[in-house]
Amino acid sequence: MVDECFEHEPSETLDGKTRLILAGERLFAKGGIHGASMREIAAQAGQGNHAAVQYHFGSREGLVRAIFDYRMEQMEEARGAMLRDAEVAGRLKDARTLLEIVLLPQLDLQDADGNHSYASFLSQYLLQSRSPEFGDFSGSEPPNLTRALRLLRDRVDYLPPYVAQRRLISISLMFLNILVRHHGAEEEIFGETFAEALEDTMEQIVSVMSMPLRL
Incomplete structure (x- = not known):
């Protein structure tokens, strides 16, 4: 598990653009990508200019990409x-190790x-998402995540590309x-x-991602 924790974002120390990113993330999380208006996001971020989202990001899709870029950079x-560590230990072909690299840094994003x-x-x-491209995250391609996904794709090279992408989406949702259910709580x-729950889920994820295609 990742030891380093990202600090919670105190809104008073953030610039207006970052507040818009975090407000968009929270509202999209609650109501879906199309469930909040640009005006609502600007108001949630404390912006008096209701067109602030369009000014900084151009569109809803631009804000979505900015959210990915912001969070991906935090996990890099x-x-x-x-x-x-995996390279030193000779585990760059181990499915569990690669899946931990892809998934576990998200534990500390609060x-x-x-x-x-x-x-x-x-x-x-x-x-x-309907993208057939393995590991497509709205155009964000941070080097370490890109490398981890490439190694994972090599690990399951016996799967057709569309199957590998479908499984990646499935395990990510798992x-x-x-x-979302536990909020990182330690209580039962x-x-x-x-x-x-995390350990059991990771074991399921490894099995789902790695199993041969049985058709």
Whole structure:
């Protein structure tokens, strides 16, 4: 598991553009990618200019890309460290290791209220995604994530591309689901701790991603 935690974002220390990104993430997480107006996002971010989203990002799609860019950049350092550790340990072909590099840095992405709004936002995005390209995250291509996804694709090179992409979306939703349900809580929920739910989910994820195609 990733040891380094990202700080919750105190809104008073953030610039207007970043407040718009985080407001968009929270509102998209609650109501879907098309569930909030640009005016609502600007108001949530404390912007008096109702056209602030269009000014900074051009469109709803531009804001979605900015959310990805913002969060992906936060996870890059952790993923880089995990890749280096995996390389030293000779585990760059191990499915569990690669899936941890892709997924686990999201554990530390929390909003100002301590919730995993990015997990909810990403769930909404993936449920609507129709991209056939493996690892497509709205054009964001941070180097460490890109490398981890390339290694994962090589690990399951026996799968057709569309199957590999479908499975990647499925396992991502499985992982995000426990973040949304548990909020990283240590107390038991439905008879299990978050750590227990995470371990069981990761075992399922490895099996789903790696199993041969049986048709």
